[in-house]
Amino acid sequence: MKSELIEDLVATAADYSPDAIFLVNEHGRIRHVSPACEDIFGYSPGDFVDQFIIDFVVPADQDATRQEAKEVLAGRKRVGFENRYRHRNGEDVYVTWSARWLEHERLRVGVARDVTALRRRQAAPPALLSVLARHERKVLELLLTDANEKQIAERLGLAASTTHSYITGIFRKYGVRGRAGLMSLWLKQFSNGIGIAQSDGR
Template identity: 60%
Template sequence: MGNEIGKDRAEFADHMLDAMFLVDTSGRIQYVSAACEGILGYTPKEITGQSIIDLVVQDDRDRTLVEAREVMAGKKRIGFENRYRHKDGNAVHIMWSAGWLQSERMRVGVARDVTALRKKSVVELGLAFSPVPLAPHEQKVLQLLLTDASEKQIAQRLGLAVSTTHSYVTTIFRKFGVRGRAGLMSLWLENLSRER
């Protein structure tokens, strides 16, 4: 097998929705399955031979290197999460299962994109910041307030009148004790950083 994966195994791996990586002892990607493009935006050809740590978001690099050493020491790891830089510049939250393939002296890792789950948990975490409970429609409006959608777009997406949406937005700001969207975002980020 050396530094190449067999053709049959590569075809099998390319049908997985999660990306499979083989990384050598120097941290260079020797193989990555086709799912990488859907997760990180890079084709396997673009990142094969690159240092995998260069794809990791700067703030997550130290703990990622510690995790890599654990795997290389022979520990099987499941559930480690870190963030990678997508080709478009956005952060992608990845959950790993990884092990050490002693015969090839490579880390074998399966990467699952959990970005959508993290975004959902951020909204759920934020709902806990409200000093009073939010009604179901307020919760839906709040989720869209955390995006770049205008009030008119929020109204359209939720099938509400613009005036009704504005009323929900005003109530949400009052409940969170902020004057506008910037204050809401600032509060959200401040509380989120405390939870990390």
């Protein structure tokens, strides 16, 4: 197989990957991003190119991110570094990275996986989840991302009607009218560290 064909296949695979792939030069300026960045961060690839990647990082995570970048530039392959980026809608996105330095190309390649739903679920007060059945919790994880109802159904392998029924049930159990209300409730409980059962008992 010719090397040009292999390169084309690799590029095609990157375009269809659910993870965002970044190419960043030694000065921290973005040279290329894969299409998945728009699903994860809300920005189109064109919004990223020629910008400094550190400018998209949540300020509290910038120092650690700069230190991690130095490790990569030193030629060390890095896996599992986690930081937060600011989504275009203003929310924080948690991503975990695999990165390495490409000496010949003078670029560092980083693969970013969105773990926001996982982090929110892990940080949630237990009482907030206790009112949900197992299948509803899986739907909730995706409701707390940008996935629409159709995408949630596809990712979980559910019928559209079943997914809609689960979502309606989640809204009813939390006493909210829609997704905006759910997010508001979730963020409030997360910031206060207080579960629904605790707040109802006051």
